Amino acid sequence: MPVAGRPTSKDVAQEAGVSQSTVSLVLGGKWSGRVSPATARSVRTAAERLGYRPNQAARNLRLGTTRTVLLMVPTLTAPFFGPVYTGAARVAARHGFGVVVSTWPDGADGPAESPFPAPHEAIDGVLASSMPAVALDRFHGTPAVLLDSGPDADVPTVDFGVAAGMRAIAAHLAGLGHRRFGHVAAGVDQWTFHARAEALAAEVAALGGTLERSACAIDVASARDAAQRLLARPDPPTALVCDDDLIAAGAYKAARALGLDVPGEVSVTGFDDVLLATALEPELTTVRLPAEEMGAQGMTALLELLDGGRPAPRVLPGRLVVRGSSAPPRAPL
Amino acid sequence: MPVAGRPTSKDVAQEAGVSQSTVSLVLGGKWSGRVSPATARSVRTAAERLGYRPNQAARNLRLGTTRTVLLMVPTLTAPFFGPVYTGAARVAARHGFGVVVSTWPDGADGPAESPFPAPHEAIDGVLASSMPAVALDRFHGTPAVLLDSGPDADVPTVDFGVAAGMRAIAAHLAGLGHRRFGHVAAGVDQWTFHARAEALAAEVAALGGTLERSACAIDVASARDAAQRLLARPDPPTALVCDDDLIAAGAYKAARALGLDVPGEVSVTGFDDVLLATALEPELTTVRLPAEEMGAQGMTALLELLDGGRPAPRVLPGRLVVRGSSAPPRAPL
DNA sequence: CTGAAAGCGCTTACAG
DNA sequence: CTGAAAGCGCTTACAG
Structure with missing residues (x-):
């Protein structure tokens, strides 16, 4: 039975002939011992048939979380930050988090330029790269990790050696x-x-x-x-x-x-x-x-922080790569 | 009177001595002719005093919109995509939209890699750069604009000349x-x-x-x-x-x-x-x-599309820059 | 093992 | 000009 608009858990419930809470339990993976395997199966089938995708906004509102973190960088046009993002997004995805990017201080977003609330108001944490610690002031209290910004901060840090x-x-x-x-x-x-x-x-x-x-x-x-x-x-x-x-x-x-x-x-x-x-x-x-590794380690630290942990500062070693531009000096004449 | 946790519009209402709906009207900018200027002013003051920021999740749930668009690119490590993002985010911010990035097909997110719903399930539109049109299939029906992917698509396009x-x-x-x-x-x-x-x-x-x-x-x-x-x-x-x-x-x-x-x-x-x-x-x-311009024009087209418009295909001219690597051929011996 | 119900914080008819 | 109320779609006690 086709449903107008995007299907909700209520539609799935009706399709499967169960209550909406059962749908939520099954699809949320919290059903074992609480819902019979047969019921669970029929819920999954119904969800699939309808192409059900949970509404994130409702989930966020209910849980008081957004599963989104902000990556703040000085610029996206330097070649360094693409890999940092990539590493961070990879780890984030594994934990069901998304990553939004903003640039600062010359940022494209922010209250100064826009009459709207900045999108990054709705975030669970901040990853700030190559910034002074004061850059975090505007996020008063939001869990944050500093990357490539030096080890002397009162938040967790990841730096290169x-x-x-x-x-x-x-x-x-x-x-x-x-x-x-x-x-x-x-x-x-x-x-x-x-x-x-x-x-x-x-x-x-x-x-x-x-x-x-x-x-x-x-x-x-x-x-x-x-x-x-x-x-x-x-x-x-x-x-x-x-x-x-x-x-x-x-x-x-x-x-x-x-x-x-x-x-x-x-x-x-x-x-x-x-x-x-x-x-x-x-x-x-x-x-x-290892720029991508810095993004990954930074996100790992941030998730640890969001989990109530106290991640230790990390330092990622660089590696000397000798190529053709260095040689013994010319002998003095 | 301090409020535990983040203040809501209800807290602001109490602080200002008005109803919660009045707060919403005033802060949403829809009050003129409906709320007295004096009341509006006191609401604003109360909001400021409490440091009130509207809860985006609630807003999104109510409005059925996220004010977020997805920028999908093949990779973030190529120097081309940083500027594209920057241009897109600049225009988006002016309209109260945020931009999230994902990479495809080697993406860091997506259902294949994660048991969680991908963050980009919660988006209003898609900007896809340097992709075949089939890349949009997974977003069945989400408004989309193709960048740098050729003019022959059934969605609006922005290309370079x-x-x-x-x-x-x-x-x-x-x-x-x-x-x-x-x-x-x-x-x-x-x-x-x-x-x-x-x-x-x-x-x-x-x-x-x-x-x-x-x-x-x-x-x-x-x-x-x-x-x-x-x-x-x-x-x-x-x-x-x-x-x-x-x-x-x-x-x-x-x-x-x-x-x-x-x-x-x-x-x-x-x-x-x-x-x-x-x-x-x-x-x-x-x-x-003009990569940044492509991002900006693409976002402009997408916003137009979200607004119910039918943006025309755009082509951004390149410009020959003559430097030292081209010269007349050596005369034949 | 299953369902009815509350409630997250907004926006917007609707009633006065 | 202002407020009481419904409802967006979830998750999670709570009751059976």
Whole structure:
């Protein structure tokens, strides 16, 4: 018997000849010992025949939950955040959660731009990536996990081992014989870049090398200029350590503009290991960060938190990937 | 008077000394002529004092709507989809809609992987990008708009003018003097790549040139091999037309492996104009596709559809961006 | 083993 | 101009 509009549990009940509560019990998987197997079967059959799908809004209203979490990122146009989302959504789906995305602070949504309540008012938790802790203020009290934002927060955190990654880069270059380092640094006020700068400075000092620093925005042209400033010094670095792969692409350009061969005359390293790293020529020595794993671990921590747990801070190690952009320095003339 | 838990419209009513329906009327903006301005003001004050936010689940249940649309994309790790999302979310937010993302067919969610109802069961509409029309089957009847999937669908569409873009590439190269073309083609069964191939073939034929085609996956290594096959022919092309920027990066590698200078000995063009295009050396001649605009226009069309309209198909023109990777062919020896 | 009933928090006729 | 009431579709005590 066809039903007008989308079928409800009441329609299924009528079709199966049982009460609506029985339908709910069976389809909710809470029937064993309470409903006879035969009845359960007939409910399932009826539900299938009618193409019944439970109404989420009613379920949410009744349970006071939305099974939706918000992933907040600074931008979706950087290659880093796609994988983070993918990992988070994978874990979320396994637990019946959906993930909505918003960008902040330049976000597409939010009360400032819209007269409507922002969609993220209806969420159970927040996953915020690459943000200062104050970004969580607007969610007063909503369970939250911070990703890639540093371990010093009063919510659970998941971070990359960027300090160890930078040390691995420096050790690799030092092993090749480099002593004069240039740091083409992202001039961006995020924990990860502060941590990278600090670790590099400490490691170079420990190795007895010298380090000059030049800051830039995270774009190719700005990185090229910053790298050029370093290479134009009287006693230029033999290795340019770049804060990410895109910046490294700018360093390549600076080297080429000055007629310097990479890696013959100057070594260049990146960080992140995005697609770009192997698209460049020579391919880039860099540190691979498990972005998708960060999304997955972050969601796992958030679900633990929603479950009443106290997930411990996690640190995901990066891995040095040596490719063609690093080599021993040219012997002094 | 503090209220336990999150305040409801009933709490606001009590605080303001009015009925709950009056609160709903005022806060829903439907009060003019029905509630006195003074009462309205006191309701607003009470709501603010209590930090009241309407419960979306209740609202959705009552209205039978979710104000949520699903953006379905093949993958989130390609650089194209971040901007599409951003544009869609911007327009959606202006109309009080949220956007959830899912990937298909390799999706993180969906009934196959999860015993729970997929979150996207609770949506008002679907925006599907770079998909065959059959991808919409599982949403039987949900209003949908197809992006970047070709104009031949029985739902509204938004596409790029890829044919015109390819013609512009071919005309540009022909203007430089090229006659022997190689097409490093994405061997991916998507409308956009079929359209690119067809347009290029037609234009080269019209110009009286020759065209060889070599297919590859959309990754650097596969593209390099495909380009190498073309360049190894007895009478190799003087220009490699690549189906996207990443493929062009592979073509650069093939040229370098054979000791061929770009653009001195072989010209290379891309498509899309992603970040990579200016990270390469030389910078890539390509066609810029307005991805964010596609997201925005798609959402506009979907909202129109939800409003009962019949949005016309839209085509967003690309723009040829000439950079350093294209030059006149080397004079025959 | 099964069903009648309450109630989640809204919006919107309907009655005054 | 304002309020009492119905009802959206669920889940879950509660009663039998």
